[in-house]
Amino acid sequence: MSYIKIIDSRFENPCELPFASAIKAGFPSTAEGYEQDSIDFNRDLIRHPEATFYGRVYGDSMIEAGICDGDIAVIDRSVEAEDGDIIVAYVNNEFTIKYLDLSHRNQGYIELRPANPAFNPIRISSADDFKVWGVVVWTIKKWKS
Template sequence: MIRHINKTLTFFTPDFSEHSETVFFDTGISAGFPSPAEDFKEERLSLDNILVKNKLATFYARVSGQSMIDAGLDDNDLLVIDRSLEPAHNRIAVCFLDGEFTVKRLRVEKDGVWLQPENPNYEPIQITEENDFVIWGIVTNVIKKV
């Protein structure tokens, strides 16, 4: 992955080299009683091939902050962002707003566009003509550490 640092988000580009695969066991992992180990079939898997639909328009970015925790986006989670997808009401988007990147849910209403946080401790942001505003990409997946 190639890393690009911004003040509020750290962006990464996917690595599609042939060495980006890892071992994958093509069977369900039991969350109840263990299953016999001989049932596992080993294959090679690239998460980039599963999570990325448009290679040239996809980036990763790390979440910084708590404004989207009720949408399941926690501090330090890794977002998969597709810049080729159309912005639409209720989608989660990475936006460039007045010189900084932010991730919020898009709320499109008759009275305008709002960036809706998913945490009651944060206020929605109404986008006006005075804002320097670009919808940079749409979040398609989130990768979490456990």
């Protein structure tokens, strides 16, 4: 199972980095002057600073969604979760990151679905201590040490 450790995102000092605005995934471009702007993760990835947190992902239950062990999730607590969203849930005293499946609401339960066939969905009923803690709006991935 994957779990997530919440990290506060409200930094006092912004960190602006050079931003190459057009990176093609096809053939290389011969254009000069790639650096056209700057990106500040706190400014550009966070729409609701007072309700947004970073969280480090541990485990591989979301690997087929492209979310791997060590990735950082940007979680917005002000976004209302919808069926199919990747959420951070608080379930029985633990945080987890999964797809939200509301298709069984009429049957009295919902499911938190992993993105790895080695893991089973988590069935949530009224007996569980459950809360949608936030919606994952971005992920940040490290490719090389």
